[in-house]
Amino acid sequence: MDGTAMQIIICRSILEGRLPEMARNTQVAADPNAPPITQILAKYVSSHPSKGWSEAVDHEASRTFLNWVGCAVGAARHEAAQAALAAVRMLEPAPQATILGRGERVDMASAALVNGITSHTFDFDDTHLKTVIHPAGPVASALLALAEVTGASGRALLDALVLGVDVECRIGNMMYPDHYDRGWHITGSTGVLGSAAACARLLGLDERHAAWALGIAASQPVGMREQFGTMTKPFHPGAAARAGLMSALLAKNGFTASARALEAPRGYAQVVSTKCDWSEVTGELGSRFEISYNTYKPFACGIVIHPTIDAAAQLRAQGVKPAEVRAVELRVHPLVLELTGKKEPQDGLQGKFSVYQGFALGLAFGRAGESEYSDEIVRRPDIVELRRKVAASADPSIDEAAADVTVTLADGSKKHVFVEHAIGSLQRPMSDADLESKFHGLADPVIGEAKAQALIGACWNLARAADVRALCEGARP
Amino acid sequence: MDGTAMQIIICRSILEGRLPEMARNTQVAADPNAPPITQILAKYVSSHPSKGWSEAVDHEASRTFLNWVGCAVGAARHEAAQAALAAVRMLEPAPQATILGRGERVDMASAALVNGITSHTFDFDDTHLKTVIHPAGPVASALLALAEVTGASGRALLDALVLGVDVECRIGNMMYPDHYDRGWHITGSTGVLGSAAACARLLGLDERHAAWALGIAASQPVGMREQFGTMTKPFHPGAAARAGLMSALLAKNGFTASARALEAPRGYAQVVSTKCDWSEVTGELGSRFEISYNTYKPFACGIVIHPTIDAAAQLRAQGVKPAEVRAVELRVHPLVLELTGKKEPQDGLQGKFSVYQGFALGLAFGRAGESEYSDEIVRRPDIVELRRKVAASADPSIDEAAADVTVTLADGSKKHVFVEHAIGSLQRPMSDADLESKFHGLADPVIGEAKAQALIGACWNLARAADVRALCEGARP
Numbered sequence: 001m002d003g004t005a006m007q008i009i010i011c012r013s014i015l016e017g018r019l020p021e022m023a024r025n026t027q028v029a030a031d032p033n034a035p036p037i038t039q040i041l042a043k044y045v046s047s048h049p050s051k052g053w054s055e056a057v058d059h060e061a062s063r064t065f066l067n068w069v070g071c072a073v074g075a076a077r078h079e080a081a082q083a084a085l086a087a088v089r090m091l092e093p094a095p096q097a098t099i100l101g102r103g104e105r106v107d108m109a110s111a112a113l114v115n116g117i118t119s120h121t122f123d124f125d126d127t128h129l130k131t132v133i134h135p136a137g138p139v140a141s142a143l144l145a146l147a148e149v150t151g152a153s154g155r156a157l158l159d160a161l162v163l164g165v166d167v168e169c170r171i172g173n174m175m176y177p178d179h180y181d182r183g184w185h186i187t188g189s190t191g192v193l194g195s196a197a198a199c200a201r202l203l204g205l206d207e208r209h210a211a212w213a214l215g216i217a218a219s220q221p222v223g224m225r226e227q228f229g230t231m232t233k234p235f236h237p238g239a240a241a242r243a244g245l246m247s248a249l250l251a252k253n254g255f256t257a258s259a260r261a262l263e264a265p266r267g268y269a270q271v272v273s274t275k276c277d278w279s280e281v282t283g284e285l286g287s288r289f290e291i292s293y294n295t296y297k298p299f300a301c302g303i304v305i306h307p308t309i310d311a312a313a314q315l316r317a318q319g320v321k322p323a324e325v326r327a328v329e330l331r332v333h334p335l336v337l338e339l340t341g342k343k344e345p346q347d348g349l350q351g352k353f354s355v356y357q358g359f360a361l362g363l364a365f366g367r368a369g370e371s372e373y374s375d376e377i378v379r380r381p382d383i384v385e386l387r388r389k390v391a392a393s394a395d396p397s398i399d400e401a402a403a404d405v406t407v408t409l410a411d412g413s414k415k416h417v418f419v420e421h422a423i424g425s426l427q428r429p430m431s432d433a434d435l436e437s438k439f440h441g442l443a444d445p446v447i448g449e450a451k452a453q454a455l456i457g458a459c460w461n462l463a464r465a466a467d468v469r470a471l472c473e474g475a476r477p
Numbered sequence: 478m479d480g481t482a483m484q485i486i487i488c489r490s491i492l493e494g495r496l497p498e499m500a501r502n503t504q505v506a507a508d509p510n511a512p513p514i515t516q517i518l519a520k521y522v523s524s525h526p527s528k529g530w531s532e533a534v535d536h537e538a539s540r541t542f543l544n545w546v547g548c549a550v551g552a553a554r555h556e557a558a559q560a561a562l563a564a565v566r567m568l569e570p571a572p573q574a575t576i577l578g579r580g581e582r583v584d585m586a587s588a589a590l591v592n593g594i595t596s597h598t599f600d601f602d603d604t605h606l607k608t609v610i611h612p613a614g615p616v617a618s619a620l621l622a623l624a625e626v627t628g629a630s631g632r633a634l635l636d637a638l639v640l641g642v643d644v645e646c647r648i649g650n651m652m653y654p655d656h657y658d659r660g661w662h663i664t665g666s667t668g669v670l671g672s673a674a675a676c677a678r679l680l681g682l683d684e685r686h687a688a689w690a691l692g693i694a695a696s697q698p699v700g701m702r703e704q705f706g707t708m709t710k711p712f713h714p715g716a717a718a719r720a721g722l723m724s725a726l727l728a729k730n731g732f733t734a735s736a737r738a739l740e741a742p743r744g745y746a747q748v749v750s751t752k753c754d755w756s757e758v759t760g761e762l763g764s765r766f767e768i769s770y771n772t773y774k775p776f777a778c779g780i781v782i783h784p785t786i787d788a789a790a791q792l793r794a795q796g797v798k799p800a801e802v803r804a805v806e807l808r809v810h811p812l813v814l815e816l817t818g819k820k821e822p823q824d825g826l827q828g829k830f831s832v833y834q835g836f837a838l839g840l841a842f843g844r845a846g847e848s849e850y851s852d853e854i855v856r857r858p859d860i861v862e863l864r865r866k867v868a869a870s871a872d873p874s875i876d877e878a879a880a881d882v883t884v885t886l887a888d889g890s891k892k893h894v895f896v897e898h899a900i901g902s903l904q905r906p907m908s909d910a911d912l913e914s915k916f917h918g919l920a921d922p923v924i925g926e927a928k929a930q931a932l933i934g935a936c937w938n939l940a941r942a943a944d945v946r947a948l949c950e951g952a953r954p
Contacts, residue, residue, distance in 0.1 A: 079731070086730035087723065090626075091584040094569035107568040149567075183743030188696070216709050219665070220716060223696045226744035232693050232734040235727075239697060243716075246564065250712075253563035254556070257709040266660030267703035 031270065034263040037281045038218075041167055041262070042211035045197045048286055050159050057289045058463065061162050066435055066459040067126050067296045068119050068136035069100060073455070073475055074370060074442025075121035076101025080231040084114050084238070097145040098472035101446045108145040112195075112245045116141035116238030117231075120187070122370050124300045124442070128165075128293055129426060131172035131186055135294055137237030138191025139164040139198045142245040147468045152202050154465030160201040162291050167214075168194025169290035170281045171262075171269075178275035180225075188223030188236030189272060193262075195244020203252050215257025216247035218268035296435060298424040299368040301352040304336045306422035307403035308355050312362025314417050315407055322364050322386050324410045330359065331404040334394035341392070351378040356387040359405075369441035401425065447477045508747065511740040514758045515695075518644055518739070519688035522674045525763055527636050534766045535940070538639050543912055543936040544603055544773045545596050545613035546577060550932070550952055551847060551919025552598035553578025557708040561591050561715070574622040575949035578923045585622040589672075589722045593618035593715030594708075597664070599847050601777045601919070605642075605770055606903060608649035608663055612771055614714030615668025616641040616675045619722040624945045629679050631942030639768050641675025644691075646767035647758045648739075648746075655752035657702075665700030665713030666749060670739075672721020680729050692734025693724035695745035773912060775901040776845040778829040781813045783899035784880035785832050789839025791894050792884055799841050799863050801887045807836065808881040811871035818869070828855040833864040836882075846918035878902065924954045 051058060075081060076099065085099070088110040095104075097111035100118065105111070119125050119137045126136050139161060147157045172179075172190045180186045196217035200210040220243040223236035251257070262268045269276045299309050308330060332355065342354040351357040351373050360383050361368040377383055398404055401422065407415045421427035423434065430438070436456050443452035451474060458471040465471065528535060552558060553576065562576070565587040572581075574588035577595065582588070596602050596614045603613050616638060624634045649656075649667045657663045673694035677687040697720045700713035728734070738744045746753045776786050785807060809832065819831040828834040828850050837860050838845040854860055875881055878899065884892045898904035900911065907915070913933050920929035928951060935948040942948065 083727060083730045083732040087726040087732065090726050091586055092571035092573060093584070094571070096569060107570070109568055183748040185696075215704070215707070216712065219662075219700050219704055219709055219713060220697070224738070224744055224748050226735045226738055226741040227692070227696055230692070230733045230735050232696055232732070232738075235693065235732070235734075236696060239720075249564040249567050250561060253560045255560040255564065255709070255712070256707045257712075258703045258707050261701070261703055261709075264703040267701055271660040271701050 031265070031276060033278070034276070035278050035282055036260065036263065037278060038211050038214055038258075038260055038262040039207070040282060040285070041197065042200075042214055043207045044285055045163050045167065045201050046205060046207045046210045048163060050155060052286070053162060053289050057162065057292055058158065060291050060294060061158050062460060062462060063296070063432065063435055064126055064136050064165070064291060064294050065140055065158070065161060065462060066439060066456065068140045069455065069459055069475065070439035070442045071122060071125045072115050072119040072141075073101035073446050074124070075118040076446050078118065078121045080121050080234060081114060081118050083231065084117050084235075088114065097148045098475060100475045101443070101477065103476050108149045109242050109245055111145040112142040112241040113238040115144065116241035117234045120234035120237045122300055124297055124370060126294050126296050128169045128172065128290060129295055130293060131169060131176040132180065133169055133172045133190060134187045134237060135165040135168055135194065135291065137187060138240035138244060139168060139194045141238065141241035142195040143198050143202060144468060144472070146199055146202055146245055148472050150202070151467050154462035154468060156202055157468060158463050160198040162289055163201050164194040164198025165291045165294070166289055167197035169293075170285075173280035173290070174277050175269065175273035175275055179273040182273070183225050184221065184272060185223030185225050185227065185233065185236050188240045189221035191237050191240035192217045192220050192222055192244045192247070195241050196247040199245050199248030200251065203248055205248065205252055209251045211259050212251035212255065212257045213248040215259065215261035216250055216255065217244050218257070218261035220247070221268065221272055293426065295424060295426055296430050296438070298430055298434060298438060299358070300370045300373055301358060301368060302340060303422070304400060305340050305355050305358040306424060307401060307419040308332065308336075308405070309358045309362035309368050310422040311403050311405040311417040311419045312359045313366045314419070315405070315415055316363050316366045318415065320363065320407060320409070320415060322382065325363070325386065325389055325407055326410050327408040328359060328390040329406040329408075330355070330390055330392040331395040331398055332392060333398050333400040333402070334396055335400055337392055337394050345378050347375045348373040348378055354387070355392060356390045357383075359390050360387040367437070367441065369438060371441055371445065447475065508742070508753060510755070511753070512755050512759055513737065513740065514755060515688050515691055515735075515737055515739040516684070517759060517762070518674065519677075519691055520684045521762055522640050522644065522678050523682060523684045523687045525640060527632065529763070530639060530766050534639065534769055535635065537768050537771060538635050539937060539939060540773070540909065540912055541603055541613050541642070541768060541771050542617055542635070542638060542939060543916060543933065545617045546932065546936055546952065547916035547919045548599060548602045549592050549596040549618075550578035550923050551601070552595040553923050555595065555598050557598050557711060558591060558595050560708065561594050561712075565591065574625045575952060577952045578920070578954065580953050585626045586719050586722055588622040589619040589718040590715040592621065593718035594711045597711035597714045599777055601774055601847060603771050603773050605646045605649065605767060606772055607770060608646060608653040609657065610646055610649045610667060611664045611714060612642040612645055612671065612768065614664065615717035615721060616645060616671045618715065618718035619672040620675050620679060621945060621949070623676055623679055623722055625949050627679070628944050631939035631945060633679055634945060635940050637675040637678040639766055640678050641671040642768045642771070643766050644674035645671025646770075647762075650757035650767070651754050652746065652750035652752055656750040659750070660702050661698065661749060662700030662702050662704065662710065662713050665717045666698035668714050668717035669694045669697050669699055669721045669724070672718050673724040676722050676725030677728065680725055682725065682729055686728045688736050689728035689732065689734045690725040692736065692738035693727055693732065694721050695734070695738035697724070698745065698749055770903065772901060772903055773907050773915070775907055775911060775915060776835070777847045777850055778835060778845060779817060780899070781877060782817050782832050782835040783901060784878060784896040785809065785813075785882070786835045786839035786845050787899040788880050788882040788894040788896045789836045790843045791896070792882070792892055793840050793843045795892065797840065797884060797886070797892060799859065802840070802863065802866055802884055803887050804885040805836060805867040806883040806885075807832070807867055807869040808872040808875055809869060810875050810877040810879070811873055812877055814869055814871050822855050824852045825850040825855055831864070832869060833867045834860075836867050837864040844914065844918060846915060848918055848922060924952065
């Protein structure tokens with residue numbers, strides 16, 4: 001900080017009526033090694049070449065986008081979406097942008113909010129496992145609404161998605177786990193920066209204006225973990241999407257912010273985290289892309305149950321029928337039973353915390369999406385009977401990410417499956433076909449199978465679309 | 478937290494893919510003595526009687542409102558307002574609510590944003606000295622917009638203003654100074670809760686829904702001090718006003734949040750502050766009102782200059798004319814010269830950091846508002862000549878809040894003034910007439926003197942107004 005800037009800050013703070021302490025303390029919290037990451041990221045976002053990455057990275061962006069659309073469409077009628085939309089309607093919004101899975105259109109900032117909420121409502125969206133950030137919600141929700149209004153191309157949207165997720169997750173890497181452990185819901189607190197970066201890119205802001213966009217966003221971290229279990233959890237990516245979009249619109253129109261908003265002693269990072277590993281932001285910037293490490297959930301429940309469901313689905317694929325099963329021996333890490341050992345779940349939500357129910361769903365349906373976790377299915381006599389056949393035991397020698405299943409069939413024969421890494425992990429990513437199947441599970445009940453199929457096609461073709469309007473139109477019931 | 482709630486939180490966090498650490502750490506940060514302040518404040522806001530306080534408290538609310546309107550009208554044409562409004566226009570907002578000092582109308586959330594920005598743009602708004610919170614910006618900006626749309630009475634608005642400022646400042650008291658020292662701009666970070674509380678009151682939400690409003694707002698603290706000196710500083714109260722208003726609208730429509738969002742281990746207070754003195758929230762709740770401790774700035778510069786300006790204005794009132802002044806001996810605390818010792822300011826902004834310019838303005842005009850801190854006046858020959866006559870010396874025996882001035886006149890006679898507490902301090906509050914004069918200084922250049930006078934009347938009469946629409950109409954140029 002040069003002397004003039006320092007003086008202005010001190011003098012401004014006189015206006016706060018608290019000058020003496022300010023004058024003494026201003027530099028105390030300073031990390032003298034902080035690189036100018038606000039400027040570095042602003043330059044990166046504004047100048048990195050279109051598709052300046054491998055085909056694999058670009059394809060991961062398409063997968064991220066597809067998965068996000070499916071999750072948002074799937075929750076479009078959830079009561080959280082209804083409540084959010086009712087509040088938005090009180091502003092009499094202009095019909096600028098699409099709410100995925102619904103007929104209404106609202107102003108682009110409100111569309112970013114609602115789509116961000118619905119995409120996270122089922123806790124079924126993507127996960128950047130290094131930081132437990134759900135990257136797409138804040139970034140894609142802002143981008144699609146902005147692209148719909150500005151007429152941006154699909155290619156421009158994908159570029160902005162890759163860069164926005166990169167900014168979001170790099171800032172997450174910089175602060176994780178301290179920031180998350182302190183109680184921040186990292187998806188919202190870093191998502192606002194990813195959203196701002198992405199929208200700055202899509203708006204074509206230059207470095208100076210992109211820095212303002214990041215700066216304005218830096219003043220608006222969203223979300224505490226205490227909200228888990230309430231509608232305010234999915235509100236976090238929605239509010240982050242909205243705030244990031246507005247930050248970019250403000251910057252575009254000349255609204256200024258500190259050019260050191262992210263790294264300064266009393267800027268974002270040092271205020272919300274005691275761990276600030278700047279090299280996580282700057283290392284391999286422009287050559288390593290965090291979207292490469294994005295993962296997608298195959299099952300609508302906690303990941304510790306996923307290996308068990310996966311094993312059951314594999315048995316089903318081998319021809320094992322529920323009616324033929326006499327007994328199931330399940331061995332898992334002790335933590336799995338500690339957390340999801342509910343033997344007699346009474347409704348869909350409780351079913352998500354039952355590894356027994358997870359096994360039953362995997363064997364009966366070969367999948368465990370939001371539809372399979374219904375109250376009806378958890379109470380179905382054949383499902384109850386099947387899950388009661390499961391004898392689970394805790395075995396510390398089995399990894400938390402693994403499951404060992406032996407089924408004894410009616411004829412006395414046995415089948416054994418060992419899952420080392422469940423489908424959906426970084427080691428065994430969901431295939432494109434898996435993602436399409438998940439998409440149908442979410443979207444078919446809302447917009448119908450035919451529209452869902454067409455929408456899947458539109459998502460895969462995004463990079464070649466002149467604009468996003470047909471895709472948005474296709475996401476309406 | 479009961480066992481079920483605990484289990485839901487743990488199980489939800491499985492979905493984050495990070496269960497083991499979560500299970501071990503969930504209660505680590507817990508303060509077992511945290512009272513249920515979310516519920517306590519929700520009950521308070523929803524059930525405290527209308528005008529359930531003294532006449533003096535009620536009058537302070539009117540003064541707070543009047544001062545806020547003047548500041549917002551005064552900055553209505555500032556470039557920060559232009560930039561913010563240009564961004565808002567990109568949403569094609571419905572013409573629901575007034576932007577003070579301008580002809581445009583926008584949706585109520587955007588009006589809350591813009592009025593919150595303008596009210597703090599000149600750093601000339603109110604100050605709760607115990608916490609350096611500027612209370613009115615976040616609270617009144619949300620309330621006026623909401624009242625205009627809902628047709629609420631002036632009485633209802635004043636009730637909500639008192640309660641919203643009380644919530645905001647009590648939460649500030651709970652966390653100050655730790656929270657501020659860490660780098661949070663406390664006006665935005667507590668303002669969002671004041672705004673939500675006030676809007677919950679104005680909407681007539683019951684305790685349960687008011688708790689959700691506070692809960693949703695608790696996930697959205699706004700503002701870091703690094704932004705001081707940029708437009709993002711006044712953005713903070715604006716964004717807080719907007720977010721608090723939307724939190725109340727969401728809650729009204731059934732959007733849920735944690736009922737322990739403020740006090741839980743991973744809720745608002747313990748995330749953004751290490752000092753959490755809960756008794757500051759609960760002590761004398763409903764009998765002591767923090768709005769009583771609100772102060773208003775008489776001069777548009779840092780408070781360390783205020784005693785000097787005040788002394789000069791007193792000399793002027795005694796009949797001292799600038800042309801008669803031969804020499805001025807000014808004795809102040811060393812800090813005053815350290816911070817505001819600029820002898821030859823070149824423009825209006827630099828003038829704010831010159832105790833010499835401050836003296837000249839006080840003697841020449843009897844006031845030092847935003848209009849007096851113009852580039853023109855700082856360069857006027859008579860003003861330059863006057864400020865050069867001031868010989869300032871540092872005297873550690875003089876308090877930071879005081880100033881000792883001796884003027885030698887052309888005839889050799891001397892006049893002496895000692896100011897112990899400047900006008901605008903808690904010890905010497907601005908009179909109602911002073912506030913009106915300040916209001917004129919801000920509003921006359923924007924809406925004209927006659928409209929400003931009428932608007933002052935409307936502000937004093939707020940408690941008796943059936944609705945706020947005439948007042949809003951009167952704030953347009």
